[in-house]
Amino acid sequence: MDNLDIAASSATRPVATPASIGRFRYYILGLIFFVTVLNYADRATLSITGTAVAHDLGLSPAALGVVFSAFGWAYAIGQIPGGWLLDRFGARRVYGLSIVLWSLFTLTQGTVTVFSTAASATVALFIMRFMLGLVESPAFPGNARIVATWFPTAERGTASALFNSAQYLAVVVFTPLMAWLTHVLSWHQVFFIMGALGLLSACVWFATMGDPKTHPRMRQSELDFISANGALVGLDAVAVADRRRFTGREISTLFTSRMLWAIYIGQYCITALTYFFITWFPIYLIKARGMHITTVGLVAALPAICGFTGGILGGALSDFLVRKGVSTSAARKTPFMLGMSLATSIMAAPFVHTDTAVVLIMSLAFFGKGLGAIGWAVVADVSPREMTGLSGGVFNGIGNVAGIVTPLVIGFVVASTGSFDRALWFLGAHGLVAMFAYGVLAGPFKRIELKQ
Secondary structure (H helix, E strand, O other): OOHHHHHHHHOOOOOOOOOOOOOHHHHHHHHHHHHHHHHHHHHHHHHHHHHHHHHHHOOOHHHHHHHHHHHHHHHHHHHHHHHHHHHHHOHHHHHHHHHHHHHHHHHHHHHHHHOOOHHHHHHHHHHHHHHHHHHHOOHHHHHHHHHHHHOOHHHHHHHHHHHHOHHHHHHHHHHHHHHHHHHHOOHHHHHHHHHHHHHHHHHHHHHHOOOOOOOOOOOHHHHHHHHHOOOOOOHHHHHHHHOOOOOHHHHHHHHHOHHHHHHHHHHHHHHHHHHHHHHHHHHHHHHOOOOOHHHHHHHOHHHHHHHHHHHHHHHHHHHHHHHOOOOHHHHHHHHHHHHHHHHHHHHHHHHOOOHHHHHHHHHHHHHHHHHOOOHHHHHHHHOOHHHHHHHHHHHHHHHOOHHHHHHHHHHHHHHHHOOOHHHHHHHHHHHHHHHHHHHHHOOOOOOOOOOO
């Protein structure tokens, strides 16, 4: 029986962990967490520098919304090819190259003012943001694939929640830093510094990442434990050796399952909230609430801390329920439904008048968003074993259509009404749709088996 068969037969049968078993898998988790922090910080560079960039390039709110959406278009388009590349060539190679390329495209955004006219600089910035989204597309499917490879079922929710919560830590750590750099140096320096950090992280990646089955720092006892409890060890080794081609019938499985479509809808709704936070939220605080950019750098960190806390608690709660014998389906749905009910509180923001109340509402909404961000663990639980990368790519691709829609809708709503009120109601409605998808459409979560 190979490792994938062992994982499938034992996924719901966790065993006790001896003290001497080894913990190298947590070093791997720390690596993908760190890389994901940089990933989200690179995405958020334009939201922090956006006011200064728009002033220098002469961008209207609608035009800035179009530039913001460039990332979302490419990120969504690149998900399925990125997932396919991960399944075919393995996470170490594909993800590592992705880190190098996204760091280069982050760095080049600081050079857009070398173009002679505002129009040409705007077009160049759009292209650079588009390319940034395209080369970042393997990141989250890669994270999910690595977690499925390195972690047993009863630890997967927490591991997935941790890398997913890196988006909030990116805001906590880098938003104040980037705001300070913009104020003290210039917005150009933000892109240069973040790009350089990314290139350094790529060196760490290639020096550390590997497959648990062949990694020289992996103890046999730890390998045996994760293999017997649901980890899909050997995925990268199989990908590099076999480079299997999936049939059209196999790929169609990812688009014909009602359960998967419910999961996709849930991810779309959570991503809509994410993109507000990493694009328009700082600008909302500046334009609608009259805050200074240095204040925004600090204030924006508070909802992020709540989102990070909610993310960790959601994953931990889900894994706790699994260990207590609750079905994996109910254990994953519980934090999601609780979180999305809290996320709808963002609709109350237009009705309050103090900055303190706004920050509290946003903090509650993003705590809920974090609590419900269990989707990557669900994908690792239900995807066909042979198609974890491609399945994650489809999931994230459809979800990140919200990265196109949300910045555009908010930009045009603000431009046409002069207010963020309707934009916030639009965002809150996504929580209601997400609860309907998981609570009614999905049915029980279970792993999909490809027909031979």
